[in-house]
Amino acid sequence: MINRCIATATKLWQYQTGFVMALPSILLLCTAYFAVWQKGWGILDNFFEQIWLYFEVVPFWPFVLLGFVVMIGLIVDYINRRRRIDAVEYFDSAFQEELAGLYPIASRWPDELSVFMQPRLPILLDAFTTLRNFIPQDQLREYNIAWNEFNDFSRTTSPSVGSDSEISPEVAREQQLLQQQQFQKMVATLLSYTEQFKQ
Numbered sequence: 001m002i003n004r005c006i007a008t009a010t011k012l013w014q015y016q017t018g019f020v021m022a023l024p025s026i027l028l029l030c031t032a033y034f035a036v037w038q039k040g041w042g043i044l045d046n047f048f049e050q051i052w053l054y055f056e057v058v059p060f061w062p063f064v065l066l067g068f069v070v071m072i073g074l075i076v077d078y079i080n081r082r083r084r085i086d087a088v089e090y091f092d093s094a095f096q097e098e099l100a101g102l103y104p105i106a107s108r109w110p111d112e113l114s115v116f117m118q119p120r121l122p123i124l125l126d127a128f129t130t131l132r133n134f135i136p137q138d139q140l141r142e143y144n145i146a147w148n149e150f151n152d153f154s155r156t157t158s159p160s161v162g163s164d165s166e167i168s169p170e171v172a173r174e175q176q177l178l179q180q181q182q183f184q185k186m187v188a189t190l191l192s193y194t195e196q197f198k199q
Contacts, residue, residue, distance in 0.1 A: 084134045088194045094127035095191060103187045106180040113179065117154040125151070128190070135193060143193055150186040157183075 098120040101108030110116035128147050135143050157179055167175075 084197060087130045087134055088197045091127045091131045091194055092191065094123055095187060098123055099187060102180075103184050106184065109176065109180060113157045113183070114155055121151065121154060131194065134197070136196075139193065146186065146189045146193075150190060153183065153186060 095103070102110075125147075132140070132143065
């Protein structure tokens with residue numbers, strides 16, 4: 001009977017390659033060990049007799065097909081994870097490089113934000129679109145709204161126009177600070193969508 005056990009496990013192993021596809025034979029040996037530990041060799045004899053009869057009747061191709069499908073699933077999952085990591089890195093680096101001096105600290109705020117952002121928005125839009133493929137469905141609406149608000153603000157914001165008598169330097173400074181705060185809040189909102197992928 002022991003020879004039959006070994007023959008069964010060997011037969012399974014010959015039809016399978018890799019850890020995932022070798023699971024049936026691994027499970028068979030683990031179950032056999034458990035049976036020996038639990039009730040002794042008498043139960044083990046009976047158990048392997050049933051297993052041997054089963055594998056004499058049932059073809060092996062379903063196990064091979066199952067192992068192949070599982071392997072394909074693991075490969076696809078790995079590729080998707082790699083693409084998602086690349087999208088997150090691209091998104092973060094695009095915002096950090098293109099908005100240097102504006103975010104997180106406004107150390108070099110431009111006189112005309114809309115003019116400054118004009119050549120940068122296409123790059124940021126590409127990063128936004130790349131990451132959107134991996135945003136969960138229930139967050140897509142808010143993600144799109146966050147981008148639209150940022151895009152509109154970046155394209156239309158300009159310093160207030162008026163004579164010195166109409167706008168004092170203090171008021172102009174306050175308006176600029178308000179613009180900086182709004183801009184940085186919008187950028188922070190967009191960048192927050194990548195945090196869920198870094199855990």
